[in-house]
Amino acid sequence: MGAARHLQQHMKRSSMRLVCALVAVAVICCTAFVSAGYRLGVVHNQRIQALAQCNAARSALSRNLKTLRNASLLSDDVAPVEANIKAAFAGNPALTDFESSRAHAATLLAEPSRQCPADGSIPELSALTTTLRGRAQTIRSHARELTQASDKVANLTNAGPRRTLATAISQAQWWVDFTAGQVSDESTRIALSEAIGNARNLLDGNGIVMDRQPYIQQVAALNAAMDAVAVSHNAKLGVDCSKVACVALTFDDGPNAKNTPVVIDVLRRTKTTATFFTVGEHVAKPDEGKLTVSLTRAGYPIGNHSWSHANLATLGDTDLTAQLQRTNDEIEQTTGYAPLMIRPPYSSWNDAVRQRAIAMNAAIINYDTIGVDWARTAPQVRANVVRWTKPGSIILLHDPQDSTAQSIESIITDLKARGFVFVTIPQLLGGLPKPGWVYYSRTGYLTPDQPWTDSSYFTAEW
Numbered sequence: 070m071g072a073a074r075h076l077q078q079h080m081k082r083s084s085m086r087l088v089c090a091l092v093a094v095a096v097i098c099c100t101a102f103v104s105a106g107y108r109l110g111v112v113h114n115q116r117i118q119a120l121a122q123c124n125a126a127r128s129a130l131s132r133n134l135k136t137l138r139n140a141s142l143l144s145d146d147v148a149p150v151e152a153n154i155k156a157a158f159a160g161n162p163a164l165t166d167f168e169s170s171r172a173h174a175a176t177l178l179a180e181p182s183r184q185c186p187a188d189g190s191i192p193e194l195s196a197l198t199t200t201l202r203g204r205a206q207t208i209r210s211h212a213r214e215l216t217q218a219s220d221k222v223a224n225l226t227n228a229g230p231r232r233t234l235a236t237a238i239s240q241a242q243w244w245v246d247f248t249a250g251q252v253s254d255e256s257t258r259i260a261l262s263e264a265i266g267n268a269r270n271l272l273d274g275n276g277i278v279m280d281r282q283p284y285i286q287q288v289a290a291l292n293a294a295m296d297a298v299a300v301s302h303n304a305k306l307g308v309d310c311s312k313v314a315c316v317a318l319t320f321d322d323g324p325n326a327k328n329t330p331v332v333i334d335v336l337r338r339t340k341t342t343a344t345f346f347t348v349g350e351h352v353a354k355p356d357e358g359k360l361t362v363s364l365t366r367a368g369y370p371i372g373n374h375s376w377s378h379a380n381l382a383t384l385g386d387t388d389l390t391a392q393l394q395r396t397n398d399e400i401e402q403t404t405g406y407a408p409l410m411i412r413p414p415y416s417s418w419n420d421a422v423r424q425r426a427i428a429m430n431a432a433i434i435n436y437d438t439i440g441v442d443w444a445r446t447a448p449q450v451r452a453n454v455v456r457w458t459k460p461g462s463i464i465l466l467h468d469p470q471d472s473t474a475q476s477i478e479s480i481i482t483d484l485k486a487r488g489f490v491f492v493t494i495p496q497l498l499g500g501l502p503k504p505g506w507v508y509y510s511r512t513g514y515l516t517p518d519q520p521w522t523d524s525s526y527f528t529a530e531w
Contacts, residue, residue, distance in 0.1 A: 115191055116189075116190070116191050116194070119189075119191045119194035119195055119198070120185060120187065120189070120194055122194070122195075122198050123185035123189075123194045123195075123197050123198045123201065124185050126197075126198045126201035126202045126205065127182075127183075127184070127185055127201050129201075129202070129205045130182075130201050130202075130204055130205040130208065131182075133205045133208040133209040133212065134178065134182075134208055136208075136209065136212040137174055137177060137178060137208050137209075137211060137212040137215070138178060139212075140174065140212045140215040140216045140219070141171070141174045141175070141178065141215065144167070144170075144171050144174070144215055144218070144219045147167070147219045147222050147223055147277065147279070148171070153226075154222075154225055154226055158225055161225065163218070163221040163222055163224075163225055164222065164225075166218045166221070167218040167219065167221070167222045170211070170214055170215045170218040171215065171218075173211060173215075174211060174212075174215050177207070177208055177211060180204075183197065183200075183201070185197060185198075216275070216277070219277050220275070220277050223277045223278060223279050226279065227278065227279075227281055227284060229428060230281045230284035230285055230288070231272060231284055232428070233284070233288055233428055233429070233430050234268055234271070234272055234284045234287055234288050234291075235272060236397070236407045236429055236430050236431075237268065237287075237288045237291040237292065237430045238265055238268050238269060238272070238291065239401055239405075239406050239407035240291075240295065240406065240407050240408075240409050240430060241261055241264065241265050241268075241291045241294065241295050242265060242405075242406060243406040243407075243409075244258075244261060244295050244298045244299065244302075245258055245261055245262055245265070245298075246406075247368055248298055248301075248302045251302055251305050251306075252298060252301035252302050252304075252305050253301050253302075253304040253305045254301045254304075257294070257297040257298045257300075257301040258298055258301075260294050260297065261291075261294040261295060261297070261298050264287075264290050264291050264294040265291070267287060267290070268287040268288075268290070268291055271283055271284065271287050288430060292430070292501060292503075292504065295501045296500045296501040299495050299499075299500045299501045300499065300500050302495075302496075303495075303496055303499060303500070306496065308490060308492060308496060310461070310490075310492060310496065310497055310498075310499060310511060311499065313490050314460040314488050314489050314490060315460065315461065315489070315490050315491075315492045315496070315497050315511065316438075316458055316460070316461070316462045316463075316464060316484065316489045316490070316491060316492070316497070317343075317344060317462070317463045317464065317491070317492055317493060317494050317496075317497040318341065318342075318343040318344070318464050318466070318481075318491055319343065319344045319345070319346060319372075319412070319434070319436065319463060319464060319465055319466070319494070320332060320343060320344075320345050320346065320466050320467060320468040320473075321346045321374055321412060321414075321465060321466070321467050321468075322346075322348055322351075322374065322378065322467045322468065322469050322470075323345060323347055323348070323351060323357070323360070323467075323468040323469055324345070324347060324351055324352070324357040324360035324361055324364070324468070325351070325357070325360075325468055325469035326356045326357060326360070327469070327474075328468055328469050328470065328471065328473070328474040329357075329360050329364075329468045329469070330360070331474040331477075332468045332473065332474060332477055333360075333363070333364070333367070335477050335478045335481065336369075337367075338478075339478065339481050339482070339485075341481050341491045342368070342369065342491055342492060342493050342496075343369055343491070343493070344369060344370045344371075344372060344410070344434075344493050344494045345364050345369055345370070345371055345372065345468070346371075346372035346373065346374040346410070346412040346434070347361055347371055347372070347373070347374055347396075347400065348374050348375065348376070348377070348378055348396070349373075349374075349375065349376035349377070349392075349395055349396030349399045349400070350376055350377050352396070352399050352400055352403055353399050353403075358403045361400070361403050361404060362403060362404055365404040365405075365406065369493070370408075370409065370410065370493050370494060370495065371400055371404060371406075371408050372408050372409070372410035372411060372412055372434060372494075373393060373396045373397055373400065373408045373410065373411045373412070373429075373431065374396070374411075374412050374414060375392045375393060375396055375413070375414055376391070376392045376393075376395045376396045376399075377392070378414045379392050379414060380414060380415055380417050381393070381413045381414065381417060381418060381419075381422045382413070382417040382418055382419040382421075382422060383417075386421065389421060389422065389425055390425060393411060393425055393426075393429060394429070397429060407429075407430075408431065409430075409431055409432065409495070409501070409502055410431055410432050410433075410434045410494060410502055411426050411429070411431045411432070411433050411434070412433070412434050412435065413433065413435075416435045416436070416524040418433055418435075418507065418521070419521055420521060423505055423507065423517065423521075424505075426504065426505055427504050427505040427517065429504075430504045431502075431504055432502030432503055432504060432505070432506050432507075432508060433505075433506070433507040433508065434463065434494055434502065434508050435463070435507060435508065435509045435524060435527070436462075436463040436464065436465040436509060436510075436528070437457075437459075437462050437463055437509045437510040437513060437527050437528050438454060438457040438458050438459075438462045438463065438464040438465065438528075439453065439454075439457070439464075439465045439528070440453050440454045440464070440465065440466045440467075440472075440473065440476070440480075441453055442466055442467050442470040442472045442473045442476075443467060443470055443472075445472055446472055447471075447472045447473075447475035447476035447479075448476070449472075450466070450472045450473060450476045450480070451476040451479050451480050451483065454466070454476075454480050454484070455480065455483050455484065455487075458484060458489065460489075460511075461497070461510045461511030461512050461513075462510055462511075463494070463497070463508065463509065463510050463511075466480075494508075497511050498511060499511075503516075505517035509524070509527035509528065510527065513527045
């Protein structure tokens with residue numbers, strides 16, 4: 070009986086151990102199964118994510134390829150222009166960059182496009198994603214480079230109109246800056262500021278502009294807006310030179326460290342305005358450059374009198390351009406503004422000079438009254454000016470001359486006593502001096518379509 074009970078208890082304990090073992094095995098199997106399933110799920114999700122990243126990289130590549138194709142199509146439009154200007158701009162790096170950029174674009178566009186395999190492994194998809202992203206970045210960068218290269222070639226084609234527009238913007242800014250509170254209609258200054266903004270957008274924009282007309286139209290818009298401000302400024306001053314005996318006092322050949330300050334002091338003390346035509350190589354000197362800045366800040370219009378007082382009508386195109394453009398650049402760099410007017414030394418001009426003036430958006434300002442101050446004493450200079458001045462006259466003197474420095478105050482006093490009113494050239498002409506026009510006085514001028522006429526026709530008295 071005792072043995073039977075002992076056996077029964079032993080079997081019961083064995084059964085319990087077996088059950089526990091089976092439960093343990095089951096738990097271990099379930100855990101392993103769950104763990105394996107989890108790992109499979111993670112891997113599956115990682116592969117789905119890798120595939121999504123690969124497809125996203127491929128989509129970015131497709132977009133950038135489209136951008137490059139568009140840039141390439143634009144360059145196709147520029148290519149014939151580039152061929153036409155190749156001789157004129159031989160050696161210009163913009164042409165070399167354009168050609169190499171087009172060739173590189175063709176190579177990039179010819180490369181086969183790779184698909185992201187739906188059954189690809191994670192390492193395979195990750196490697197392909199990296200490759201696609203790198204190619205997309207390369208293509209994006211090159212699309213930008215090709216567009217910039219095409220833009221530079223287009224700008225070379227329109228180099229002349231673009232430079233004229235840049236000059237007109239600088240000229241217009243002078244009108245905005247120096248007429249604040251001095252116009253009868255403030256809306257004219259607002260309109261001019263808007264025209265400047267539009268012109269700058271065209272000049273600095275990212276779009277490729279092949280046609281010259283947009284530049285020409287913007288220059289015309291700026292000139293019209295400048296003229297409106299000039300008219301409004303004259304109205305504010307209350308001087309109507311069609312009714313009043315206006316004269317414009319002008320000074321050439323300066324600035325001069327010795328005598329220009331004397332002239333400025335007389336103008337300031339007598340409350341007289343004037344226009345100065347400066348020589349570029351003088352403006353480039355430190356002291357004379359400071360004088361040019363002082364003249365500008367005082368509101369005196371500054372004109373271009375060539376770089377070295379050359380006889381412009383005797384020069385070839387290269388030297389003519391250098392004499393005038395170099396001076397324009399020096400004046401703008403020194404004062405912040407490009408000049409509106411050119412006075413050719415010796416009053417000597419021809420059609421080439423007039424065409425260069427048009428390209429610089431400037432009028433040619435000559436004169437009908439002269440003091441001959443380089444060869445006369447101060448009393449003689451005064452007598453010449455007083456004798457020859459009439460309503461609407463443009464008077465020529467030279468601020469570096471001692472005889473002018475000594476006679477200028479008496480000239481101003483005598484002419485004012487005779488009822489003359491001193492004004493600047495824009496005030497005398499009643500508005501913006503028109504580009505390409507040649508002025509000798511308020512009523513004596515030649516329009517761009519009129520042929521060259523000897524200056525003596527306008528200055529028969531002397």
